[in-house]
Amino acid sequence: MILLIAPTGSGKTSLLFDLYQNNFLQIIYIAPLRALVNEVYERAEKSELRNIFLWKNSQTVRESANNLKKKKKFFLVTTPELLDDGVFEEFPHALYVFDEIHLFYYWGEDFRYILREKVWAAAAANVNLLALTATFAASELKVFTAELFSSIDAIHFINAGNQQIKTLPDKKIFYHSSKRNLFYKRLWGNLGNGKSKILFCKKRSEVDWWRQKFKKEKTQALFCLGGAVAEFQAALKDCPGPEIIICTSALSHGVNLPQIQEVYLSYHIANIDFYWQMVGRAGRRGEKFVLHTFNSEQFNRRDLILSFFDHLFFDILGALLCKRKWKEFYSPKLPIRNAILLPKFFYVLAKKFQWFFTAVAEAVKN
Numbered sequence: 065m066i067l068l069i070a071p072t073g074s075g076k077t078s079l080l081f082d083l084y085q086n087n088f089l090q091i092i093y094i095a096p097l098r099a100l101v102n103e104v105y106e107r108a109e110k111s112e113l114r115n116i117f118l119w120k121n122s123q124t125v126r127e128s129a130n131n132l133k134k135k136k137k138f139f140l141v142t143t144p145e146l147l148d149d150g151v152f153e154e155f156p157h158a159l160y161v162f163d164e165i166h167l168f169y170y171w172g173e174d175f176r177y178i179l180r181e182k183v184w185a186a187a188a189a190n191v192n193l194l195a196l197t198a199t200f201a202a203s204e205l206k207v208f209t210a211e212l213f214s215s216i217d218a219i220h221f222i223n224a225g226n227q228q229i230k231t232l233p234d235k236k237i238f239y240h241s242s243k244r245n246l247f248y249k250r251l252w253g254n255l256g257n258g259k260s261k262i263l264f265c266k267k268r269s270e271v272d273w274w275r276q277k278f279k280k281e282k283t284q285a286l287f288c289l290g291g292a293v294a295e296f297q298a299a300l301k302d303c304p305g306p307e308i309i310i311c312t313s314a315l316s317h318g319v320n321l322p323q324i325q326e327v328y329l330s331y332h333i334a335n336i337d338f339y340w341q342m343v344g345r346a347g348r349r350g351e352k353f354v355l356h357t358f359n360s361e362q363f364n365r366r367d368l369i370l371s372f373f374d375h376l377f378f379d380i381l382g383a384l385l386c387k388r389k390w391k392e393f394y395s396p397k398l399p400i401r402n403a404i405l406l407p408k409f410f411y412v413l414a415k416k417f418q419w420f421f422t423a424v425a426e427a428v429k430n
Contacts, residue, residue, distance in 0.1 A: 065187070065193040065194075065195065065212070065216050065218070065219045065220070066193070066194050066195070066219075066220045066222065067165070067195045067197075067209075067219060067220070067221050067222070068194065068195070068196050068197075068222045068224070069197055069198065069199075069200060069221070069222070069223050069224060069225070069226045070196075070198060070222075070224040070225055071198055071224070071225040071228040071229050071230050071344070072198040072199075072228075072229050072230055072340070072341065072344030072348065073229070073230035073231075073344065073347070073348035073349075074198075074224065074225070074230060076163075076196050076198075077104060077107065077163075080093070080161060080196075081107075081108065081111050081113060084113060084139050085111075085113060088136070088137055089137060089158075089159055090135070090136070090137060090138055090140075090155055090157065090158035090159065091138070091139045091140070091158065091159050091161060092140045092142070092147075092151070092155065092158050092159070092160050092161065093139065093140065093141045093142070093161045093163065094142055094143070094144055094147060094160065094161065094162050094163070094182070095141075095143065095162075095163040095164060095318065096143065096144060096164055096167045096168060096171060096176070096179055097143075097164065097167075097293070097317055097318045097319075098143060098293070098294070099293035099294060099297065099318055099319050100163065100164070100317065100318030100319070101118070101141050101142065101143055102118075102294070102297075103318065103319065103320060104141050104163075105118040105141045108139060108141070113139055114137070115135050115137055115138040115139060116138075116139050116141070117131075117132065117138060117139070117140045117141065118140075118141050118142070119140065119141070119142035119143070119146045119147075121146070122146065125146055125148075128140075132155075133154065144168075144176075144178055144179055144182040145178060147182055149182075149185045149189075152185065152186060152189035152191050153189065155191075156189070156191060157191075157192070158191065158192065159192045159193075159194055160186050160191055160192060160193050160194070161194045161195075161196065162182075162183060162186075162193065162194070162195045162196070163196045163197075163318075164196070164197055164317055164318065165183075165195035165196060165197045165200070166197045166199060166200045166201075166204070166337050167179065167317065168180060168182070168183050169200075169204060169208045170204075170335070170337075183212070184211075184212075184215065187212050187215035187216050188215045190215075190216075193216075198225075198226075198227075198228075198229075198340070198341065198344065199226065199227045199336070199337035199338075199340045199341060200226060200227075200337060201227075201335075201336055201337055202226075204337075227336060227337065227340050228340070229340060229343055229344040229347060230344070230347055230348055230350070231346075231347030231348070231350055231351070231352075231353070232347070233327070233343070233346070233347070233352075233353055233354060233355035234352035234353060234354060235354045235355070236354075236355045236357070236362075236363060236367050236371070237250075237354065237355065237356045237357070237370075237371050237374060238357060238358070238359075238360050238363050238367065238368055238371040239356065239357070239358050239371075240358075241332070241358060247328070247330065247356060247358075250356065251263065251328055251356070254326060255281075255283055255307065255308065256283070256307075259325040259326050260305070260306070260307060260308070260309075260322060260323055260324055260325050260326070261307065261308040261309070261324070261325070261326040261327075261328060262308070262309045262310075262311070262315070262321070262324050262326070262327055262328065262345055262346070263308060263309070263310045263311070263328040263330060264311060264312070264313060264315075264316070264327075264328065264329050264330060264331075264342050265310065265311065265312055265330050265331075266312070266330065266331040267312070268289050268290070268312060270330070271287055271288070271289055271310055271311060271312060274287065274310045275287050275310070278310075283307050283308065284303055284305070284306045284307045284308075285306055285307065285308045285309070285310060286299050286300060286303060286306045286308075286309050286310070287309075287310050287311065288309065288310075288311035288312070288314050288315050289311070289312055289314060290312055290313075290314040291314075292314070293314055293315070293319060296311075296314075296315070296319075297319065300321075300322070304322060305322060306322070309321065309324075313338060313342070315345065316338060316341040316342045316345065317341055320348075321345055321348075323349060323351050324345055324346035324347075324351075324353060325346065325351065325352070325353045325354070326346075326353060326354045326356070327342070327343055327345065327346045327353060327354070327355050327356065327357075328356045328357075329342060329343075329355075329356065329357040329358060329359065330358075331358060332358040332359055333357075333358075333359055336361070339359055339362075343355060343357075
């Protein structure tokens with residue numbers, strides 16, 4: 065078994081296509097996300113690879129099963145639920161690729177037990193295994209590999225950058241849990257600044273609340289919940305350049321998004337692997353982006369000082385200039401309590417003087 069860990073957006077799928085195109089291989093690609101499976105299949109077709117098969121449901125499995133047996137070279141794309149254990153015996157020399165292998169571990173432990181079962185079945189069948197991921201916490205990886213060693217003689221690690229992203233944020237702004245109002249104030253104030261945004265919400269009800277909120281606005285916004293990624297992708301084709309995408313963690317893996325310049329994580333992400341996956345939705349094409357987050361673990365002293373003065377400046381300026389013009393933004397469903405929003409005029413004015421507080425923070429640091 066080979067485990068390849070490489071940063072998000074580093075071209076792991078392209079590498080897999082090159083491997084297939086330049087070699088006489090049977091490849092069975094398995095991913096835990098239907099949206100990711102569909103996307104890989106579409107990319108393979110656009111790359112003009114030959115003998116590409118997609119298992120959508122049990123009917124397509126039956127239709128293509130006999131055809132696959134006649135092929136000495138093919139690229140099959142499927143989800144774990146459609147992969148029968150008998151496949152490992154029918155194609156013992158194929159290369160089985162498990163993409164986003166960390167999800168097979170995390171989700172297989174909680175609610176999709178079949179994910180772990182398929183990895184164990186492949187290991188027990190002693191077939192060729194290639195596992196791909198961008199993030200896998202060291203402690204969890206140790207437990208995962210220990211479980212597999214009972215069936216696999218050796219696991220070869222290729223670590224090209226664990227828990228790393230292709231492009232680091234150009235600016236990081238940290239929010240304490242007590243500053244949740246400020247987080248939403250800044251988000252609302254940034255609407256209309258011409259930069260594309262993505263907001264990750266913890267609960268489905270939050271996404272639904274934002275959906276109702278934006279019905280009254282002219283802002284181009286797209287929304288996505290778990291189980292509705294296909295609908296989101298269809299909406300994205302009709303609106304390829306939304307100003308903001310609001311979603312749960314459903315879009316943290318696999319789905320290609322347009323260029324993102326601002327990432328908002330509306331809650332503390334406990335799982336560091338999921339944290340990096342969400343942050344890695346931006347910067348995949350090398351573009352600069354700003355990160356707004358409640359996770360302080362990845363911040364150094366300089367970033368925390370800059371965030372403190374950044375927040376202080378906006379709070380003071382808002383109190384001085386907008387005392388009677390603040391706009392209420394209240395929702396009982398969201399973790400916001402009587403949040404006060406800074407009008408965009410004063411927000412733009414505040415940005416003009418931001419350099420001063422950045423300089424002060426640098427001076428404090430030095």
